[in-house]
Amino acid sequence: MPDSQTDYVIVGGGSAGCVLARRLSDDPDVNVVLLEAGPDALEPLIEIPFAFSQLLKSDLDWDNESEREPHLGDRRIHLARGKVLGGSSAINALIYLRGNRLDFDSWERAGFCGWSFEDVLPYFKRAEDNEQLGDPYHGKGGPLAVSDNPTPHELVDAVIAAALQAGIAANEDPNGAVQDGVGRWQSTQRSGRRSSTADGYLGPVRARPNLRVITDAEATKVNFESDRAVGVEYLRHGELKNASCQREVILSAGSFNSPKLLLLSGIGPAADLARLGIACRENLPVGRNLQDHLIVMLNWLTDGESMKDAWTPENMARWEDDGTGPLASNVGEGGAFIRTRSALPAPDIQLTFCPVMLGDDFLVPPMDHGLSLCPVLLKPASRGVVSLRTSLPISKVRVQNSYLAEDDDRRTMIDGVRACLNIAEQAALREVTTGPSLVPASDSDADCLDFVERNAQTLYHPVGTCAMGAVVDRECRVLGHECLRVVDASVMPEIPRANTNAATIMVAERAADFIKAA
Numbered sequence: 001m002p003d004s005q006t007d008y009v010i011v012g013g014g015s016a017g018c019v020l021a022r023r024l025s026d027d028p029d030v031n032v033v034l035l036e037a038g039p040d041a042l043e044p045l046i047e048i049p050f051a052f053s054q055l056l057k058s059d060l061d062w063d064n065e066s067e068r069e070p071h072l073g074d075r076r077i078h079l080a081r082g083k084v085l086g087g088s089s090a091i092n093a094l095i096y097l098r099g100n101r102l103d104f105d106s107w108e109r110a111g112f113c114g115w116s117f118e119d120v121l122p123y124f125k126r127a128e129d130n131e132q133l134g135d136p137y138h139g140k141g142g143p144l145a146v147s148d149n150p151t152p153h154e155l156v157d158a159v160i161a162a163a164l165q166a167g168i169a170a171n172e173d174p175n176g177a178v179q180d181g182v183g184r185w186q187s188t189q190r191s192g193r194r195s196s197t198a199d200g201y202l203g204p205v206r207a208r209p210n211l212r213v214i215t216d217a218e219a220t221k222v223n224f225e226s227d228r229a230v231g232v233e234y235l236r237h238g239e240l241k242n243a244s245c246q247r248e249v250i251l252s253a254g255s256f257n258s259p260k261l262l263l264l265s266g267i268g269p270a271a272d273l274a275r276l277g278i279a280c281r282e283n284l285p286v287g288r289n290l291q292d293h294l295i296v297m298l299n300w301l302t303d304g305e306s307m308k309d310a311w312t313p314e315n316m317a318r319w320e321d322d323g324t325g326p327l328a329s330n331v332g333e334g335g336a337f338i339r340t341r342s343a344l345p346a347p348d349i350q351l352t353f354c355p356v357m358l359g360d361d362f363l364v365p366p367m368d369h370g371l372s373l374c375p376v377l378l379k380p381a382s383r384g385v386v387s388l389r390t391s392l393p394i395s396k397v398r399v400q401n402s403y404l405a406e407d408d409d410r411r412t413m414i415d416g417v418r419a420c421l422n423i424a425e426q427a428a429l430r431e432v433t434t435g436p437s438l439v440p441a442s443d444s445d446a447d448c449l450d451f452v453e454r455n456a457q458t459l460y461h462p463v464g465t466c467a468m469g470a471v472v473d474r475e476c477r478v479l480g481h482e483c484l485r486v487v488d489a490s491v492m493p494e495i496p497r498a499n500t501n502a503a504t505i506m507v508a509e510r511a512a513d514f515i516k517a518a
């Protein structure tokens, strides 16, 4: 496909980029080029839900690190991002949760017409091929496989029973009418095998003559003619190349690298660009408004089997045979959405229940059998920044999350930790646990906060760095420029109250319709 015939260049074949590549190339008269910095998704571990932690810090991870975080004991936090076709949807923990109705209604209220819950529900459903659930909240026949866990672990049942004893209501579908409550969650897999956007969206259409996927191609900047984006420059196997297009350049490089590309192209805060010697095309707050979900793991020992020893030849044979067994588990099998104060309009804490002890960024295998209860701060008030270290594309971005900078965030996280301690006190959990392994010294505010500061990490959900209203308009067009959009998690004005893969895919489905209608 010669450049002169290319309509769209999409940068980044992740959760959003693969959706766009599929939807835009549905029209055989439209020619699409998808550039992905990482390789094709050939690594066999990608398919195994339980193996996601093996992919962290591998060649398929951009392996960013935050600046020292002042409210987390000055620690640097590992910020994993998928560097492979499928992007972070190929290395994530597969949890399928969408967020609260209020999240999307508040985007609409902020002036982004067309993003209310009622507006976006059809796009969540269009994406989905839900094995168990259907109307009115779920879709069937879409590219993304969503299923119940094929081999639920009994330790998670015990935690759910304890949460019920603690007074949390049961909820069989937090993606349905009500988000509050406790239960098992679905995941993006089918028959125990991961459904990333690379295989769900791109796989079936890879052979289309109007779609060209170029892997190992890292975009370095956007090319312009006057204010019109006309293509991108990219590096492939040490050679600098150009991909031009007639209609639009679409950046889907994720919440760290989409702002990076805009900044390298002269779109960003004028003072920051001047400091790096980059000529400013447009003074926009690119990279500001970074929001992420903070999580901390509390661990208890069990006398029964956890998933500590899941990597056995027998379990591998079982998974290969019929996609069941421990290796089909995505670990975060269930949990709860709770409100730490009754006056809140929606949950502010997500509790994730795991049938194995967790810690150290999922990187160190547990020494003992146990389980983990993990509070997640759903609506952080703190805001971070993504910026450039140098004007060279090879430099990694600088990420300062400023986790827990706001009092409210610290207060909510303390209450989330206390909710876990309370669940652990219930009879159903006492029956299966033999004592604490990693928990705060007491349930006092000071001890809970100290525990969070020493142990919290990211749940890998950065959003908001090219936010609607600040950097792009409601149709994801970069302000002040023609033929340039950003479509990925970075355009979310506010973080949804849930893991962010489903919402990112929804954003791309929604944006595909805007682009087609342009």
Ligand SMILES: Cc1cc2nc3c(=O)[nH]c(=O)nc-3n(C[C@H](O)[C@H](O)[C@H](O)COP(=O)(O)OP(=O)(O)OC[C@H]3O[C@@H](n4cnc5c(N)ncnc54)[C@H](O)[C@@H]3O)c2cc1C
Pocket (backbone or CB within 6 Å): 011, 012, 013, 014, 015, 016, 017, 035, 036, 037, 038, 056, 080, 081, 082, 083, 084, 085, 086, 087, 088, 089, 091, 092, 093, 094, 095, 096, 097, 217, 218, 219, 220, 252, 253, 254, 255, 257, 258, 261, 459, 460, 461, 462, 488, 489, 490, 499, 500, 501, 502, 504
């Ligand atoms: C370890 C981990 C666990 C997670 N667990 C869950 C979970 O259980 N459930 C959930 O809902 N969400 C989860 N998430 C979050 C979710 O996966 C992300 O929110 C979502 O994938 C973001 O999609 P995106 O399109 O914005 O970015 P990505 O999917 O990261 O895609 C960006 C793509 O752009 C490519 N790229 C970047 N720069 C360039 C460049 N210069 N040139 C060319 N290509 C480039 C990248 O290689 C990547 O493929 C997790 C994320 C991680 C990392």
